[in-house]
Amino acid sequence: MSTDELKLPAERLRWVCDPEQFDFATTADLPELEGTLGQIRALASIDFGLGIRESGFNLFLAGEPGTGRTSTIKNILKKRAKTEPTPSDWVYVNNFKSPDLPIALALPAGQGAELEEEMQELISNVRTIIPKALDSKEYEANKAAIVEEYQEKNNELFGGLEGEAQGKGFALQRTVSGLVMVPQKEERNYTQEEYEALSAEEREKLDATGQELTEKLNDVLRQVRENEKGTKDALAQLDRDLGLAAVGHHIDPLREKYGANPQVVEFLDAVQEDIILNLEDFKPQQQVPSPIPGLKLPRQEPSFERYQVNVFVDNHGCEGVPVVFEPNPTYNNLFGRLEHVMQMGGVATTNFTLIKPGALHKANGGYLIIDAREVLINPFSWDALKRCIRNAEIKIEDPLEQYRFITIASMKPEPIPLQSKIIMIGSPWIYYLLFHLEPDYRKFFKVKADFDSRIARTPEVLKDYALFVATHCKNEKLLPFDRSGVAALVEYAARLVEDQGKLSSQFMEISDLIREASFWAGKEENGAATRAHVTRAIEQKTYRSNRIEERMQELFDEGTILVDTAGEMVGQINGLSVITLADHTFGRPSRVTARVWLGRAGMVNIEREVKLSGPIHDKGVLILTGYLGGKFAHDKPLSFSASICFEQNYEGVEGDSASSTELYCLLSAFSGVPIRQGIAVTGSVNQHGMIQPIGGVNFKIEGFFEVCKAKGLTGEQGVLIPKSNERHLMLNDEVVEAVRAGRFHIWSVETIDEGIGILTGVPAGQLQEDGTYPEGSINYRVDQRLREMLESMKKFAVGGEKEERKELPPPADGGAAP
Incomplete structure (x- = not known):
């Protein structure tokens, strides 16, 4: 396949959303989004988990932050809760036989407050x-x-x-x-x-x-x-x-x-x-005589608190079952507490009227939503939650009682039966941590709802995205978006996941971009946010975070970091890497060099020797030996020494996306054919020479483009990517226009042979029936160089052995020399 056939046209470098497919002028004309955008698998799991009533079928909503886990479950429960019968009220009353064991009473919704009021009226009448x-x-x-x-x-x-x-x-x-x-x-x-x-x-x-x-x-x-x-x-x-x-x-x-x-x-x-x-x-109480003349003591009135009713959980006015979200699941906030009143002399007292409910009591009969991480980091909360689920009751206890040396007399309210569905929200990492390290977790949270960070791009999803934008703008009173603005947002969602066929479901970032675009539209006093405002919001967001990227670009411009974008060089190539600093990700080129010489050391990875490379990168380098052995050692053993290095690299290297880059560089060093320095390379390789996909392809291409633009675009520069990464291309407008104008190029290859041909202008050469490669091809030159090195090593080995035998001293015991 020719070099031109491997070039990608500008139309394939990004997916462009056609705004004409939307049938609205602005999102102000659209209704609000009903339901959830995408997440079919998670919704099916939630529906099952909420429908099954058997013990232990509580839910864990796993997913990355911003994927709509909390908003989705709240919206579902808001609708579902209205269709279920309202649970009972719960009140605590005095236990006249054992005052330290208050009694819990269940009453139909609304009757708890009625009983409290009726008892107050009763005592008021009786006192009269x-x-x-x-x-x-x-x-x-x-x-x-x-x-x-x-x-x-x-x-x-x-x-x-x-x-x-x-x-x-x-x-x-x-x-x-x-x-x-x-x-x-x-x-x-x-x-x-x-x-x-x-x-x-x-x-x-x-x-x-x-x-x-x-x-x-x-x-x-x-x-x-x-x-x-x-x-x-x-x-x-x-x-x-x-x-x-x-x-x-x-x-x-x-x-x-x-x-x-x-x-x-x-x-x-x-x-x-x-x-x-x-x-x-x-009876009316008499004034207590004062022991000190002139000091009037307060009249001692008997307490009638023992006849009161403590309305513990009041579901009066609750439409259906309660849905409670507890953002701070401390022990007391979840399971209730016993409050105390300080008396004269510093003595703290309590009674059944000071029993206060927790979120689990308020959600009893309904649904409780909690954050998994917050539950785990709050002392005693996770263990107490497991006990409540296991025993199907909520018990109010002092968690510090077991750590005291002296037992303090206190009340022990009667436990309340637990009939609540508990929903935990957390990251996949926390889910797997609990699943493997917490034996009881699998007993109590049997249903997992997995929220994906990306969803398939379909016409229905695009319409839902527009409804999502409309809903967000209405709820936060933002300026509406026109069709071009929604199209730009959708393209940004595809860029976030680096996939032309999928969209991001991390709605936190999408929501932030909606707010920022609305802000810039307001600055220009525009009635609606357009594509230009979305583009400006993206540019401004990048500008606020890319100071380090610009500083590194200056180092390229000044020549402090050595990268050539023109000419040819043997054993030298431009690799591409991705750097992530908090919320900003960018690509940068790195010079990779290789040297070969006579010896038996094999492949020496300088990064590995100085402990600057990770295990995945080391694996990629070791694969190169397998490729060379399979390609050139079918009729002779391999005998060489070679070193590979990322020049001016001081922070470490990880990942195998540079393995094909290193192999190209090594083939150039063996063959003596120079590599075009205006082409940067990314992609991993397997032992058969197949180019495999990598991540961050857009950032890598754009990073090298910025360096080439600064040094001057010649029309010969570009980036070599794996063919399997074509669907991941969502390049910015500047790169796409440069490719369209012929000032920059993107090649996609499937094999090392295709890539080396583009980089050197010399065909790789296919193995012939006689076991040789076509004369003049890259593989022929590499094969000949390896053969020459082997012959030279044999000569040195024979000569060295003769010299060694000649210089050996006679054995001390008079025996024969070896």
């Missing part, structure tokens, strides 16, 4: 009714009647005992040790002398009578205690009846309303019982 009831005449009369009855019974008992005692010469008297029976004489107590003056018979009779009366006194006291207990029970029943009368008609309607929920009814019963048992709390 009970004091009035306690101060009522009826209550006081009933209380007085009970006390009076008690006193009457006691008086009757003591009256009868006293009468009997008097009749027997005894009197009932109160002492420090209690009530006792004392013998009397003439209405006074016996003195000790009088008692001792009695005869033994009289004393014995007196003691027996006293013992009898004392036993009856004990019986009376026992009866009094029983009366007292009965009185207390009567007073308690009076209070209970009062409490029931005051509270019952307020709680009964609530029991009826929440009758279908046994847990709520049980809570209402507990509230009623606690109110009845603590009626004194509802």
Whole structure:
């Protein structure tokens, strides 16, 4: 194939979007984009993951940032959530039996706030009714009647005992040790002398009578205690009846309303019982006397927080199920927390009203979206999330409790059942890291939705791109784009992925370009952004980032970095490389040289010897030996020494895209045929001499073009690329116009033989039936040079061996020399 046939015409150097295919004047005429642009595989995975309800089928959305992962799932869930039933409210209430174990109650959506309001109203009414009831005449009369009855019974008992005692010469008297029976004489107590003056018979009779009366006194006291207990029970029943009368008609309607929920009814019963048992709390409190004169202490009011309802999750007003995106998934933000209140003396206290929900509680029954990286870097979050999924419940705990030396008493709220679909968003690297290093990951996140960074270019996708631009402009109130502006954006999307048949789905960059083009259109007071504004936005974006590129271009112009763009040279060629500095990528040429000489060292990669090359580059160099062996060692062994070097390279080399370049240079050094210095080369090669595709082809071509333009375009310059890279060409307008004008050329080749013919102007030559190459061809010259080197090595080897044998000293033991 001739050199001209391998040249690419300007029409094949980029794909141009025809603006006439769009049927709108500006994007202001278009509706908003519904759904997602491309990503058919990811959408199918999401649909499956959201549809299946079995445990463990949570989703991981994998893809590069800017591919629309977050916006896509939010839009899908926004529509899907409306079609699903609203989940229950959750409230925490006091556990009257164990206050440190608050009870969680589930209520239909909206009833949580209703119950809270109704309990507040209940306590407010009770605090008004009970004091009035306690101060009522009826209550006081009933209380007085009970006390009076008690006193009457006691008086009757003591009256009868006293009468009997008097009749027997005894009197009932109160002492420090209690009530006792004392013998009397003439209405006074016996003195000790009088008692001792009695005869033994009289004393014995007196003691027996006293013992009898004392036993009856004990019986009376026992009866009094029983009366007292009965009185207390009567007073308690009076209070209970009062409490029931005051509270019952307020709680009964609530029991009826929440009758279908046994847990709520049980809570209402507990509230009623606690109110009845603590009626004194509802009485007006007295002012506490101050221990310091002049200091007025605040009145101690009893707390009625124990009757409140903590509305933990309120789904009132939620249309369908909740969709929660938690941007900062710390432990407390995900799983809730127990807040504390500082009291006097620095003591922190808490109660069930200070239990606060986390994102997982708010999303319960719906969907939770979290960033995988943020979950992994926040302490305790990932492990706690796994426990929640495994146990199907959300438990509020103190994550630092296990690290304390002393256990601190705290509340342990009742766990809430988990019924949420969890969606993690992360890069492919994090996905594979979790998949291989986290055993539990595969149990809990069984569905992967893979977002691609590129999508196939079809007429439908082009229309969707226009709708995407329209939607973005409307949402951010930007200037609309006309047809030429949309076409330029689409071409830029193809340039981002370096593929004429695909478009970029990294919409973050596309969105930035839309904003910048709108800005420049506004600066010119234009009503719509056009191709010129998109082009200017791209140029300005490049200008803001290409200071290092321009500095390197100056080094080429000054001759500090040696690169020839004209003439011919044996064993010297221009290779191409790509440099990426943060958000800016550009290409630059590098001089590659090769030298060959007699020896058996084989291929010496200078970059490898000084540890400036990576393993992929080293592999590419080693492939060259395989190519030479297969090409020229079919009738003789290879015996040579050669060195290859990237001149003026100090930062290292990686990749195999220069392997064909190095092979061309090596063939020139062996054959002695010079290479045209106006042609730069890129492409990897295999052992059969086939040219393989490489990356960054556009940046490489444009980098060499800039150097040639600075040194002067001669019409003989160009770049040699792999034929398989033709579809990746999306060159800028300046290079395309230079090719169209014949001032620059792009050749695409499939084999080393095609490439060496273009570089030297001499045919490579095909192997003939007799095992030789056509005389004068590149391969013939290389084969002859290798043969000559082999013969020379044989002569030196024979001569060296004879010289060595001649100079060997005789053996020390008199034996024969070797």
